[in-house]
Amino acid sequence: MVKNMSVLNYIVEKLKSGIITFINAVTLANRDYPYEDRAEISFTDVVSHYVVGTNNLNAHGSQRKLFVSKSTLLYATQDCYVRFNHSVNVQNRILKDTWYTFESNISEIFVVRVTTSGTLYAYFEGVLPQEQRSAE
Numbered sequence: 001m002v003k004n005m006s007v008l009n010y011i012v013e014k015l016k017s018g019i020i021t022f023i024n025a026v027t028l029a030n031r032d033y034p035y036e037d038r039a040e041i042s043f044t045d046v047v048s049h050y051v052v053g054t055n056n057l058n059a060h061g062s063q064r065k066l067f068v069s070k071s072t073l074l075y076a077t078q079d080c081y082v083r084f085n086h087s088v089n090v091q092n093r094i095l096k097d098t099w100y101t102f103e104s105n106i107s108e109i110f111v112v113r114v115t116t117s118g119t120l121y122a123y124f125e126g127v128l129p130q131e132q133r134s135a136e
Contacts, residue, residue: 067107076119
């Protein structure tokens with residue numbers, strides 16, 4: 001009976017490690033985001049708005065699609081406030097001369113200055129809207 005239990009424990013341990021490996025492979029599998037875009041968004045005291053993928057679409061690039069950014073890199077020449085996905089969402093303060101990375105679903109950016117006008121440089125990598133993982 002003891003021998004059978006040790007074999008059973010061995011099988012259970014192998015199953016656990018296999019399940020953990022499988023979960024890690026599934027959750028980390030989508031790191032290669034096929035769509036990319038970049039934007040220079042001038043901001044003043046009036047809210048500027050940018051939809052992710054617009055510059056690629058307007059440039060008639062090979063991707064030519066609006067998409068959802070899964071990895072967004074931001075850099076501002078002056079302090080600014082940024083809102084993601086809707087003009088009434090929470091406001092994020094971006095400090096000048098500092099790089100910020102956001103790894104969440106972003107389809108639109110709304111930006112306005114704190115005190116001085118400037119430029120927000122944004123780099124996007126993402127997927128089509130139907131391919132995003134939702135939190136619902």
